Amino acid sequence: MTDSTAARIPADTLDPKFQEYARPDRIVSTQWVADNLDTPGVVIVESDEDVLLYEAGHIPGAVKIDWHTELNDPVTRDYVDGEGFAQLMSAKGISREDTLVVYGDKSNWWAAYAMWVFTLFGHEDVRLMDGGRQKWEAEGREYTREKPTPTATDYPVVSRDDSRIRAFLPEVRDAIGEIPLIDVRSTEEFTGERTHMPAYPEEGALRGGHIPTAQSVPWAKAANDDGTFRSADELKKLYLDDLGLTPGGDIIAYCRIGERSSHTWFVLEHLLGFDSVKNYDGSWTEWGNVVRVPIATGTEPGEAPSA
Amino acid sequence: MSDAVNEDAPLPGGLQEIADDFAAAAENELLEILLEFSDELPELPERYADHPELLEPVPECQSPIFLVVEVEPDAADLKAGTVHLFFSAPKEAPTTRGFAGILQEGLDGRTVGEVLAVPADFPLRLSLTKAVSPLRLNGMSGMLARIQRQVVEKSGSPA
Numbered sequence: 184m185t186d187s188t189a190a191r192i193p194a195d196t197l198d199p200k201f202q203e204y205a206r207p208d209r210i211v212s213t214q215w216v217a218d219n220l221d222t223p224g225v226v227i228v229e230s231d232e233d234v235l236l237y238e239a240g241h242i243p244g245a246v247k248i249d250w251h252t253e254l255n256d257p258v259t260r261d262y263v264d265g266e267g268f269a270q271l272m273s274a275k276g277i278s279r280e281d282t283l284v285v286y287g288d289k290s291n292w293w294a295a296y297a298m299w300v301f302t303l304f305g306h307e308d309v310r311l312m313d314g315g316r317q318k319w320e321a322e323g324r325e326y327t328r329e330k331p332t333p334t335a336t337d338y339p340v341v342s343r344d345d346s347r348i349r350a351f352l353p354e355v356r357d358a359i360g361e362i363p364l365i366d367v368r369s370t371e372e373f374t375g376e377r378t379h380m381p382a383y384p385e386e387g388a389l390r391g392g393h394i395p396t397a398q399s400v401p402w403a404k405a406a407n408d409d410g411t412f413r414s415a416d417e418l419k420k421l422y423l424d425d426l427g428l429t430p431g432g433d434i435i436a437y438c439r440i441g442e443r444s445s446h447t448w449f450v451l452e453h454l455l456g457f458d459s460v461k462n463y464d465g466s467w468t469e470w471g472n473v474v475r476v477p478i479a480t481g482t483e484p485g486e487a488p489s490a
Numbered sequence: 491m492s493d494a495v496n497e498d499a500p501l502p503g504g505l506q507e508i509a510d511d512f513a514a515a516a517e518n519e520l521l522e523i524l525l526e527f528s529d530e531l532p533e534l535p536e537r538y539a540d541h542p543e544l545l546e547p548v549p550e551c552q553s554p555i556f557l558v559v560e561v562e563p564d565a566a567d568l569k570a571g572t573v574h575l576f577f578s579a580p581k582e583a584p585t586t587r588g589f590a591g592i593l594q595e596g597l598d599g600r601t602v603g604e605v606l607a608v609p610a611d612f613p614l615r616l617s618l619t620k621a622v623s624p625l626r627l628n629g630m631s632g633m634l635a636r637i638q639r640q641v642v643e644k645s646g647s648p649a
Binding site for chain 1: 521522524525528552553581582583584585586588620621622623625626
């Protein structure tokens with residue numbers, strides 16, 4: 184898979200840090216993006232938490248994809264279907280073979296989330312821009328308000344495959360005590376002190392705490408202060424040495440609605456090369472409202488309930 | 491602020507005109523209009539820029555925003571006092587700035603009575619629900635509630 188894409192648009196070799204990652208062709212530097220703004224077959228995609236940030240200024244030539252109004256189904260709590268995805272990609276001028284480079288605000292949470300959704304539809308070549316908007320801005324690089332006018336493509340209708348990287352509640356419940364669960368929310372959310380992120384609005388979880396046996400690894404531990412990802416050595420220490428995870432086994436990550444755990448999914452799947460990482464996008468806004476699912480509070484992972 | 495809000499009644503202050511502009515806009519223009527409000531949100535005057543602790547945070551918003559209300563009293567009629575609104579929100583949070591800009595343009599310089607008459611569901615009447623999402627609009631409801639509470643406190647007017 185990676186071999187064929189590598190043959191088309193080469194991986195970014197500008198940043199030596201990338202060479203240490205398991206899949207160095209999944210991440211590019213701001214400089215690489217600046218050098219490839221006009222490269223045929225490369226589409227730059229901005230995906231943000233703030234729905235207006237792209238309009239306020241974006242990387243020249245970038246198209247916008249909004250997680251809430253475009254990737255989510257407007258009625259059911261789910262993602263768009265194959266038809267909807269094909270229409271969206273076509274409207275953005277994206278072909279199935281294109282190399283997508285995604286970036287955004289908030290240390291690339293939503294960029295990673297968009298990448299995860301693109302992966303559900305099997306779009307092969309998706310990469311993240313390390314550091315996102317924060318780094319692009321810190322380097323004083325150009326933004327524009329001029330929007331591209333994409334030419335519609337004939338993006339194929341592909342069924343979404345939720346089996347490999349997406350977890351649903353029954354599977355998560357069965358995973359308790361069986362496979363590692365990673366809770367990537369803040370410590371206050373993990374312990375149950377809060378049901379939402381510090382300084383974020385209440386989104387309606389009735390109970391606080393975490394899924395029993397889940398280990399707390401806030402997503403930010405994988406990020407540097409400038410929004411870039413930590414080095415492979417630092418990530419290995421965090422997830423392999425400190426947490427005892429192994430790259431071969433199954434892992435499920437969750438947060439509040441699946442955006443911060445997409446960040447962790449990217450780290451485990453692409454930077455560390457784990458085989459089977461799933462994002463539980465129902466996350467705490469589902470688990471914290473379901474009747475009679477087990478919940479643990481406090482700083483310890485807690486025990487699996489006896490059957 | 492009563493429960494029996496007449497949905498056909500015009501919105502107070504300058505808000506109805508703003509709501510009409512959004513309602514008349516094409517779907518792909520809605521965010522552009524919101525961006526204009528974000529761009530035009532006035533800077534804080536020095537007396538607040540130098541004293542951020544005087545502003546109240548709005549935790550209902552996903553981005554940091556702070557606001558403060560001033561009321562010029564009217565000796566004859568508490569409800570006739572004049573309201574002034576001041577907001578602080580970073581450039582990295584244009585949606586939140588846009589919400590603040592709408593409230594600033596629609597309510598600054600208006601009377602206590604007008605500000606208190608804004609229905610709590612006003613953000614849902616801006617035709618932005620689809621373009622922005624209801625969850626994001628919650629932030630504007632949070633701002634409005636705090637503005638109205640400060641106006642009550644500072645005007646001595648009953649809510």
